[in-house]
Amino acid sequence: MAEQALIQFRVDKDLKQEVADICDALGTDMPTVFRMCMKQIKIVRGIPFSTKLPETVVTRSEALNAFDQLRQEAAGAPEMSLDEINEEIAAARAERKDGKAAVL
Numbered sequence: 028m029a030e031q032a033l034i035q036f037r038v039d040k041d042l043k044q045e046v047a048d049i050c051d052a053l054g055t056d057m058p059t060v061f062r063m064c065m066k067q068i069k070i071v072r073g074i075p076f077s078t079k080l081p082e083t084v085v086t087r088s089e090a091l092n093a094f095d096q097l098r099q100e101a102a103g104a105p106e107m108s109l110d111e112i113n114e115e116i117a118a119a120r121a122e123r124k125d126g127k128a129a130v131l
Contacts, residue, residue, distance in 0.1 A: 034061075
């Protein structure tokens, strides 16, 4: 076995716990996952996952405004019972099956 080296670094306590919980749910532990990541870095000779910034960034206020706008648009939608919704779905499926509905 090759000589071992110790790697230490600091991380936010909550982040560490969340990651540890995910690893545990997957049946592994963080040291194993970090070793796997290091081996993949060696294999691909780079970071083994995308490290790009998103093309657009939506702020919290923009997201809330969009949500409020959608809520206002939906407010004018007619109230339907579950039976009415299911009937509408069944009719749309029947039309599609009969070839009457346009295929997108």
